Amino acid sequence: MSQALLKMEKITKAFSGVKALNEVDLEVQKGSIHALVGENGAGKSTLMNVLSGVYPYGTYSGTITYENEIARFRTIHDSESKGIVIIHQELALIPELSIYENIFLGHEKSRLGIIDWNREKEEARYFAEEVGLQEDIYTPCKYLGVGKQQLVEIAKALSKSVKLLIMDEPTAALNDNDSEALLELIVKLRRERGVTVIIISHKLNEILKVADRITVLRDGSTITTMENDGTISQNNVIRSMVGRDMTNLYPPHTAERRDLALEVKNWEVYSPTVEGKKIVDRVSFKLHYGEIVGIAGLMGAGRTELALSLFGKAYGINIKGEVFKDGKLLRLNCVKNAIDNGIAYIPEDRKLSGLILDEDTVTNISLPNLERFSKRGVMNHAAEVRAAERYTEEIHIKSTSVFQKTRMLSGGNQQKVLVARWLCNNPDILILDEPTRGIDVGAKYEIYTIIQELAASGKAVLFISSELPEVIGMSDRVYVMNEGRFVGELCKEDISQEKIMQLIIEDNGGDKNET
């Protein structure tokens, strides 16, 4: 079996003098699943862009041998014609177009520029079935969840007769169920179609489950390639990734539970787009100062919607229910009310709804704190710069200066800017929505530490995450949410992956019995 499909040798790629890749070697066996891991900025994406022709032949040094031939890809089309397809983390589907139109976008079945729709539909049905997509192929992609969109991308890759499929963080935005299904699909493709897969991921447990070999990159160099023969553990991989031991993935709990901070009673939220659809259904919970409370649940369980609706009705209509803080009933009619009452919310998508990417760290941190940095409406620029410099130092935001555009920062540092924004606001209650999505192990640990310190300083933290190990590792208490309802509450000793999944599955089962 061990015949190399792809050999990348001594690949070096520099951006204005800075080496992003330094003599990287990568050898991928035909019909294998090869994982590429490394911290953000280690050079994984750059390497894949070199391979797929995004950085054309000649702008890097080193040789690529593909199917025993020296490859000189100048465009993505060159690499695609050889069967190399890359699926990026940010999916490239057109939301308004249907599944079948998206599958054939860019390589339409056409003659003289006229599309043969019938042939496209027929083939699209076949490929959709191959990847286990049950939706009608006429469905516009905007109505599909992230998991299904991922399947459309894979169907698209199949339609290009893919031989080498590269997936960049395919499960980052998926819940555990969808992730598992996707990984099974990858294994199936390898088995039935002989597709070779390169998978880039931060989720080491998944990689250890499916990958045949694992290559670790660090700071633009290949550190090692390991045979996944069952003897290596997550710790082995992490050690080579960060160059040090990470005995504890989560920092210790030092906070002590204090008085009741927030109490939510019978909270109900309806969808603003689908009429009469209940998104959050009679949710009640309590949150204490000095406590980290996790909300676990599958994608679409309504966790983000719950958080947003609590944050001054930033989501949803016909919101009913009561919120008490320190025993007093709150009126939260707009985001400003929530902020004024000491509530902060860090959104799940930092680029889309968190940062102003074209502005610097200073402007991004001061945004909700403008009153603090101004007198009678006039800004005190020096004060906000000083505050930004202080937070940059305090939580180690890596940037050239506080005047660097946040677009240029890495994911972890972007997330830290958001944390700094709300630290600066000094809230009592902090709602964190997927605070570590898509950031590397080192940065994750730093974020965890900040969260634990916040709790220790007496703040109440509501922690929303799709990664169960994270929820379990961080939380003092966990509420399990499913289809808009809280279906269970687990305390420290009882929290486990199995129990959370059990609660969700039982709840889903119960529903079926009723109907």
Added chain:
Amino acid sequence: MRRDIIKRLRGDTKIDLRQQSMLIALIAISVLFQILTGGIIFKSVNVSKLIMQNSYVLILAVGMLPCIITGNVDLSVGSVLALVSAISGKMIVEWNLPVAITIPVLLLIGIACGAFQAYWIAYTRLPAFIVTLAGQLIFRGLTMTLLEGRTLAPFPESFSWISAGFLPQYKIGNVDVIAVGLGVICSIILVMIQVHSRMKSAKYHAKRSHTGFFVAKMAVLVFITIFFTYWLGTYNGLPSVLILMVVLIIIYQFITSNTVLGRRLYALGGNETAAKLSGVNTNGILFLTYANMGLMSAVAAIVFTGRLNAATPTAGVSFELDAIAACYIGGASATGGVGTVIGAVIGGLVMGILNNGMSILGIGSDWQQTIKGCVLLAAVAFDVLSKKNKK
């Protein structure tokens, strides 16, 4: 070394690269026409004319800039200008109402026109492009209805003084003491503000430019201001519209760069969701922006009508395009969140000097249009390409 200096300059004055290059382009164009026209363009008579000719477009550009920062444009300003101009004709020429009563009414009408459109844009979230396109048709139509195809003229001197008049002069020898005196006062205020903000930076340990560099910059600014007022004094003195313009530019530059409101405006343009989730009342700011555009259209209308000394049905046709072009040339981004008032003014001046210089050279308005179009394209292309190269 040179880079370092540019960086310091930018840190200190918050002028971005595009504005710097446009400032250099402005100086280059000025020198070019100075040579081509044999010095006519910067004779004090012509400088006065330049100021008066471009005043209303600059005022519109100052109002347009916030709209562009929100990521959109206002296409109705020319028509709002025409409507306000027509009403001023009705009130002053036909009904003989005093100017002191008319002007506040005109400003209110401008705000009303702006607020009407702002309501649809901010609270029902219709696209601004469509709302203001509709506004362009509606207000032009109302203008024509109101004037019934006639031109109303003439206006009393007290009305046209705002745009065509000069401040009184008191000459000692060749020097207009009033003009230069105002120049000196302005420079003192300018220096005081700069020194104050520098001292404040020192207090907060924020980074500052080199002291020598700062002093040199101040000296250049003071020299330019005083020479400019002296030069205008050798003709009829300071045009009254110059005072109006300078005051408006200072106010709007201050609001956009130094106030909470300004910061929220940029946040709205940069990422509306992020702004909302930071407690910014985005609807309110959007409303204010477009209502303000109505106000500025009314101010421009008063200036334009006074200068023309008539209210005509075709007043202000395509002014919106000049104002929009000025903002883009001056560094504003079409996607929103980026741009400055000073930039828009520089952009407006570039176009104004091009127009005027070419007129002196006897180049027809047909070619002027073409050349202006090329300048707009070149300015934006230069910006986009230089950004790409940096990456």
